[in-house]
Amino acid sequence: MFDKKGTIVSVVALLVVFAIFTISTASKAWWIFGGDDSQNDKIEISFWHAMGGHNKEVVDTLVEKFNQQHPNIQVSAQYKGSYRETLNATIAATQQGNPPSVIQSFEIGTRQNVDSGIFIPFQDLTKKGEIDWDDFLEPVLNYYKVNGKLYSMPFNSSNAVLYYNKNLFKKAGLDPENPPTTFAEITEASQKLVASGASKAGITWALHSWFYEQWMANLGQNLVNQENGRAGLADQAYLTSKKSIKIIKWWKQLYDQGLWINPGIEAWAQADQNFLSQRAAMLITSTSGVTGLTKSAKDQGFEVGTAPIPIPADETRNGVVIGGASLWIVKNKDSKIEKAAKDFVKWMSSTENQVYWHKSTGYFPIRKSAVESLKAEGWFRENPNYQTAFDQLIETKNVRPTQGALVGRFMELRTIVEKTVEKIINDETSIEDALNQANQDINKSLKEYNKLIK
């Protein structure tokens, strides 16, 4: 079937195919690299973020505006899915030598981002006096400062606040202008709401470790040792502390009495749904939901009020930990790109853009001047529910617990906390046993992490 001639012909044919393939890919590459010359000195930087849906449009608008104002820089924004996915994509891209220039990363990734060594501290890129740090809200800056240096620029910030249904409050004979502020008052109000038939349950919030963390901080309890991980690498969690047990006990009591609806782990949307369908008269969730929830509630025919996150009556209020995400600049061999990235991040944090960002998304502006400008416009008079969120933030004491924990494996910690709470409310183990086990698991993981990064 195959004679010598045939063999030669087929070999040659194969080689030709290979050659065409190689040439075509190489020439394509040439074309891409060559393209840069024709567009001369425009610096291209990529921005990977985790803002989907409506917020993505806001980001795109801002980026477009930046590009118009900066003819020599071209920012291309890309939505990369969740915070976790954005970070995964960044690490993978860095390993392949083709990293993005700026990424948005959630607050709990801070320790890990610092340790990964792939980011350059934002403060290192700025000259002295280039940025008026005094204009930034203290609680926001405190979170993102590691070893006294600001590593990333806070971008979308929020905290947890109590929302309540004024109409159901009236129905149950509760004062709609005087919302509950302590654990006991929440329980009492919930009992009244259920007993009067106003709603099926009193309150709901997503089974999320974030709320637990907020409570720990508010009660002045560090989440981990080494001054909440701020003085060194933490290797010990404080889940078994008195205050932790106090929080969990109350949570479980609420559930046992049928007063708290469990929407599921990290089920933000389901929690909102329970509140909007008026199955629960109260909801604890992020302040970034103020606009959306107020509007949807109006459609459902009820009025929403907000109040600070409740705490036990016998504890003093320390305030809230800032949640959300910040912008990180990836190290680059080309200092021009790093500088362009810095300009972009700096621009995003300007007063004007912060005002726009807050109005469009509900996330906090991070500058005092932005807050002032909103006040002057009468924004808070029109949107009183934002006032609660701001007061809560501004009244926060600057102590280690409210500065927020720095933990290398924060995501794992969260998963462990959430599973533990689930176990506890399902009566699988006692509160103390479950928290003990969780604490041990976290300690083990933290020690492993510390060993790895040394």
Next chain:
Amino acid sequence: MQVKFRSKALPYLLLLPSIIVSLLFLYYPALKTFVLSLYKTAFMGMRKIFVGGSNFIELFTSIEYLQSILISCFFAVGVVVIGLTLSLFIAVLSNQDIRGGRLYCLGFIWPYALSPAIAGVIWLFMFNPTAGIINYLTDLLWGISPDWVSNKHLALLMVIGAAVWKNLGYNIVFYLAALQNIPQEILEAAEMDGANSLQKFFLITFDFLKPTTLFLVIMNLIYSFFDTFGIIDILTKGGPVNATTTMIYKLYIDAFQNYKTGFAAAQSIILFIMVMGLTIAQFKWSDSKIDYGS
């Protein structure tokens, strides 16, 4: 038919592209996984420490992992038993000569064409405790509204149900083909001997379906062990309290949420050994014994 190559080099040259592809995309990553399983890692492998077999020791002493093996096995048995019984039943019914029989076939097969994510979302909507159609019906009929998502047993049942439904089409197609290959003469002969339809089914049809069943058992086992990530991720995320965390889902959590790449690599080695075992079993059994020399 066998082809004889005159030149020694040519066959190798022709094989070269597929060898390169397999080396690059199969053997190299596999090797890398083996190596990685001996390390503890951070930042998706950017930092690592050699720890020998301690990842494996940790796995087999971790209650959570042993539990995930148990759940995987339960899940697999559920998918195989329920899935195969149901699809055989449907295949037999739709193999009958009735009006619009083909339309029914089509209706039963189409779920297979859906991606796991879409299938997951459909089930998520149906089983939503507050807004789902299933609870609307159970509430209407019996006044109950089971919590499919936060009850351990119900969540596992729901996930098994979704996995079965998703793979129903695949099983039905194979059963239909097998049913249509059964020699009609034998069935007619049995009929003449006075066998009723149940006897015909269990003594003749079922026997003829054995090779297909065996093949489907293996394929469904592989499917339920390795291919159900999407459904679980969308429906339950492995919860409540790990009740639906199968081995493959645990691997994903450790690799992409906890960034323990080495630990996850060790888990994938264990899964690799399992799939190898299943594949060998399939090759062995499909060759021997149950062969009718058709």
